[in-house]
Amino acid sequence: MNDVVYDRIGVGYTRGRRPDPRWQAALDEVLGEAGTIVNVGAGTGSYEPAGRYVLAVEPSATMIAQRPSGAAPALCGHAEELPIADGQFDVAMALVTLHHWQNWAKGLRELQRVARRVVVLHFDPVVHSGFWLVTDYLPELADVWRDVPRPQEVAAALGPATSIRELPVPRDCVDGxxxxxxxxxxxxxDPGVRRSMSGLQLLDSDVLARGVAALRSDLNDGTWQRRNAALLDEDQLDVGWRLIFTE
Structure with a gap:
């Protein structure tokens, strides 16, 4: 994927994407005592922690323009060539962005160059591809994620002192x-909900329309409810999100 895709689909992004407080708490725990953080692929600033010095790096002017008043300062730049000197930060973090980088391995090396620790929030494309929206309605999404690395590959690239923590999605998650x-x-x-999901926006419009129509039909006649009855008893679900962090 192209990491400037948000120049095309990022307008109005903040209407559908807000940090979930449970994910924020998990991230803050992993960040530990870090006082200085560079947020690479920072987007509009979701999950940037309070009470610490944060510098954002983001390639999309559309996303930078949507950062709220008072947000951390932002530089326009790419993960693969960070405009930052060596070892300047306690932590380099990259949240829900790795799948948009042109060269994820090079980007991770840059994170390691500029910071003493690295924290990545990323998804497992294999687990993601088992999600009901993909398997039952939009199997083409698996092709969108074809070249996305698995968390184990990310951890291996970061070195042996790297941990992976499952991050389940709560039933009432507020981050869209x-x-x-x-x-x-x-x-x-809802087209407004779909607009803030980059994977859906990268699909052919006819493919997306077909999948949405099939879902609508299954909801109307009860097929979805019968097929997914077990989900209605769950409070959270593992759909492949992982926190990957170095010690």
Whole structure:
């Protein structure tokens, strides 16, 4: 994927994407005592921690323009060539962005160059591809993620002192990424909700329309409810999100 895709699809992004407080707490725990953080692929600033010095690096002017007043300062730049000197930060973090980089391995090396620790929030494309929206309605999404590395590959690139922590999605998640509405399927019928999901926006429009129409039909006749009855008893779901961090 192209990491400036958000210049095309990022308008109005903040309407559907807000940090979930449970994910924020998990991230803050992993960040530990870090006082200086560079946020690479920072987007509009979701999950940037309070009470610390943060510098954002983001390639999309559209996303930078949507950063709220008072947000951390932002530089326009790419993960693969960070405009930062060696060892300047306690932590370099990259949240829900690795799948948009042109060269993820080079980008990770840059994170390691500019910071003493690295924290990455990333998804497992194999687990993601088992999500019901993909398997039952939009199998073409698996092709969108074809070249996305698995968390184990990311951890291996970062070195042996790297941990992987599962990050389940709560049933009432407020951050509108693609699997956020796993228990609220009606949300995927809303064009405004779909607009903030980069995977859907990268699909052919006819393919997306076909999948949405099939979902609408299954919701109307009860097929979705019968097929996914077990999900309605769950409070959270593992759809492949992982926190990957060095010690």
């Amino acid at each position: 990424f693609l699997p956020a509405y796993w228990r609220r399927p009606e949300a995927y019928l």
